Amino acid sequence: MIRALRSHARAALVAILLSVGVGTAVPVMAQQTLPSTTAAQDGFVPVSPEDMGQEHLPATPLVFAAYATVWVALLLYVLTLWRRLGRVERELADVSAKLEARRR
């Protein structure tokens, strides 16, 4: 009973500390000076390629990098997940076989 109360108290303490941390840090950071921008914030308006001006910083490498990040991150995660699952299920099969052998 006391152990359960202690674990609840620890959980509550962690939650309170996190709330206080976030509650104070975020508004303070939000007060800092932001760079000015012409980028749309309220709604996106389509434009034809002919009506677009010359871009100074090429966007193509940034777009490619973003798409590559998504594919690589997801692919790596899927591979690691399958490897972990395969390893655990193999080990489980081995231990289960040993248990079965002992029961006989």
Added chain:
Amino acid sequence: MRLTDRLVPLLLLIAAVMFAAAPYVIDTAPYESTMGLVQRIFYFHFPSAMTMMLTAIVCGIASALYLARRKPIDDRVAVAAAELAVVFGVIVLITGPLWARKAWGVWWVWDARITSTFVMWMVFNAYLLLRRFGGPGSEVLSAAVGFFGMMLVPFVYWSVNFWRTLHPKTSVVPTLPVDMGIPLYFCWAAFTILYVALLIVRVRLEASRSALEEAYLALED
């Protein structure tokens, strides 16, 4: 054969086809008038952010259920969802700065949306670290952290409307023109389908780990 054994490969196949087709679907969208080509990062950035929020909510609900009724399945779902929150959070926090570099001229700004997303990502990292190194009883502590992570979701989502920020507001998606909306909802569906498949597999990994621990204990007796 369990239903999930058949469902997961099907979901993964659908997601893979949709991800392969995504660049072609996105290519049909017009350029945005103030940002041009770089705005196309939005079609992957926004769905990954929404998937991060979805998995944070799943983790929070599962954590709350675990605190209330202490069933192992709730804990497994919470762990799986927390790990996926970190994975999709990485994507959000990398694609965002790549977009910002061109749109705002800076990689990173400590504004309310970006900072709160980063904090939420850190909370789910804390959840996983707690599970990894917390020792006995860490399930309850991490459930409290997972519940807290979920409580950050509305704060993150509406932060752009409450505070001064460079980030596009919540009004963008509901007011998107149809030819921008179709690629967005297509990519969003791809991310959601992949998320469901990964969540099922990750929960199965937790179940197998529990079964393995029990098998070792039985072997020792």
